[in-house]
Amino acid sequence: MSNEPERHPNAIHRHRALDAIWATGPGLQRLAAVNHNVIGKRFMLTALVFFFIGGVLAMLIRTQLASAQSPFLDPGVYAQVFTMHGTIMMFLFAIPFFEGMAIYLLPKMLGARDLAFPRMSAYGFWCYLFGGGIVVAALVGGVAPDSGWFMYTPLSSRLYTPGINADVWLLGITFVEISAMTAAVEILVTVLKLRAPGMSLDRMPIFAWYMLVVAGMMLIGFPPLILGSILLEAERAFGLPFFDPTRGGDPLLWQHLFWLFGHPEVYIIFLPAAGVLSTLVPVFAGTPLAGYRVVVAAIVSMAFLSFGLWVHHMYAAGIPHVALSFFSAASALVAVPTAVQIFAWLGTLAHGRPRFSVPMLHVFGFFTVFVIGGLTGVMLAMVPFDWQAHDTHFVVAHLHYVLVGGFVFPMMAAAYYWLPHLTGRQPVHHLSKIAFWMVFAGFNLTFFLMHLTGLRGMPRRVHSYPADAGWEALNYLSSVGSFVMAMGFALVALDLLLIARFGRAFRRNPWKAGTLEWAMPTPPTAYGFAALPAIDRRADTLDPDRIGPELAAGRGYLGGTRNGWMETLGVDMATGRPDQVVVLPRPTHLPLATALATGGFFLALLFKVYWAAPLFAAVVLALFLRWTPQTGLTADLGPLPIGRGEEAPHHAEAEAPPSQWAMVFTLAADGTLYVSLLFGAFFLWLSAPNWPPEQLGGTAYPAQALGMLGLLLAAGMGRRAVRKAAGAVPALTAGALGYAAALAGIAWMAWTALPDPTAHAAAASMAAVLAYAGLHAGIGLVLALYGIHRVRRGFVSPRRTLDLRIGRLWHDYTAVAGGVALAFPSLLATLARHGAVP
């Protein structure tokens, strides 16, 4: 092993050397791909396949509704069709599509060679593919979910949905959400740590700011949904009555958990699209984005506000006035940052000299459609109006104006804009305009009319309507519109294919953009940049035509190769000073194998082969441990030259490497889930009927004390281990013993102080909280043992304590969360005893 990079005499030689290191192999090696080019494209293509499936379902819906009493679909099938349409569009198309786009684009825009955790993105992709596959297989098998895309209980509970339809949704979507969580952590860490030197936060291209905020929102938004799905599945499978009002549960708990995710979700989908607009509009206006800082402030505000309005989907659920006022205020406020961005775009256009182009046509489509969607949204935000329009086709129309306007049009703009990057070919305008106008006209015809049917009272989610209601003509026209739109989409697809195949070739930077992704060969090489640039100004006002050749000639950072490592630079978050050389893992089949085992786990739950589920979980764990030998160092290297006369340590020796941040963010998501669980229990005490339960249970002081002492010991020893570094084995052993004691305490507690969890939601909540603590203590135990293993293998030294520091984060969190969990049953029992007033 050598610290000195190998220099390359010329660009061709350099390309060969880098390509040999970074490229994905042929044949079966493709299944081992971890490169962001490959994974990003796979995400996007898969998402488009799901868009197609969701679109076909939409056509079935419109065919059914074209006439009043159509015998085409019976009510049961119709329910499956609209549920699956909504589910596929939201979970399997929109989110994965922008994830794929971010995976493909972010490293390139930031001046990095790949994302921070390439194997995790590959794992996320496979989880997405398999989870989506399960859901679609259920559709083909006629057992698809049918309780609407938000799966309200009790409709989705065992009593009303006895088949596996609802389980498919709960388990399949949770499986898919693994990919959302991995993408969120991946994007956060990449944007914060893996940038070109000199790219301080205020020099980041605006798209990176958008994705940073979106990833943060996903980190907080998805856990409540995942929690809700787990709880509902636990109710369906094991009878824990979280949502059953006869046993102290409350269907409203589901609605809270779902919309706590569901409304931010709308902004999670909109913001990446807005990021695309903020990138494209300045390029075509020929002037930098107006008010960069104001836009950053707007998206941060929007992210927060979007979490404060979930209850506006529950106006009809009878919630007191003040509480309603909180939510309607936030609903109105969130329009302000949206307006700020729209004015920034209009201002940019007004400042510059806009050029006409196909992407701009789609930007125009966005403006028109989205603004109408915003106006109807303001109408719905008025509480009295919402009571009127609630659950009618007015809502369906509004939602599509927002989603198609706010996502689909911008994504088509993005497709036309970046397709040259993906393929190296440029549009030739024959079909593009016709295709756009067909989509645009078809869309407005379809959905504008739905406002009218909605106002005339046509409810959503009905498969037929009375012929004398006067809705038929409008519905018929709406269906005609939807077929025009479908043909438009087909033309867009054909057009994109033709461009990819026969488009005009170009040398570099066809749109005269100022971002780094154009400073590389197109289509891109696996390593992207032959050398990393130094950034001295805002990274959307750069000159790719000048930078590109410089980098190809190896003038920049990391222009040589070293030990066959896949290297990119890590920087200080705020200033962009390089602070480490991040060495990325090589292609491997492990992500695929791990995702298959994860799929086994979910299928075991789905088909109720419960004994197999723990087995698969163990296999997943074992496989994840197999990921680790490739990472880390077994000797201290000291500073490595990185070019331009500078040096930086290997990430394993760095102070704040990406994996440490990944653990911080993972725990943030985990903590959100936990807090949602605790609040959920508190909510049940507050508002569910049939409280207090007959049996309270809740206290077993010796067990609680044992558990807490064990957790404290484990956390203390985790800290000590970091100080001892290579001599950490005794501390880690003591930590492992601490966890053993904690697990014993938790089990004892569950055994003695826990009433039958199927009898009442209080006991079920206690069981859930204790299970959470047990799971965390179990993982903590594994991490302590893993630490011992790493020390023994020589991966740890005073300079290299990363493994132990990651462990320490987990142990600290588990001590806090577990302590709360052990006290929780007593607390809930006390509350239940006292608050038994009304």
Added chain:
Amino acid sequence: MSGRPASRPVFLPILAAFTIWAVGFLALYGLQATGCRLGWQDAELLPGVTHLRLALCLLLAGLAAAVVAVVLRLRRLPAGFARTVGLAVSLAAAASTLFSFSGVFWLSLC
């Protein structure tokens, strides 16, 4: 956590005020629901002012004070990205705090 980079914090100025708003949101919503459950709206302190309303108003006053404190603190930062963006976000948070929650003064509580 070890290894916090020594550079000036950027995220704290940007996130502080709205984090207060978010925590306040949960606290007010939780307090209102708890108060209604425990019957604090029935005990009047002064004519028309119940325990619950008083508690909510005090909490809101505390939140508003905290957000204002953040704004004042940010004004002392040196000019630059963190200050500009931080101030803009914090002023938005201040406005949101007043606008979202002022219902506690006059709307029916339970």
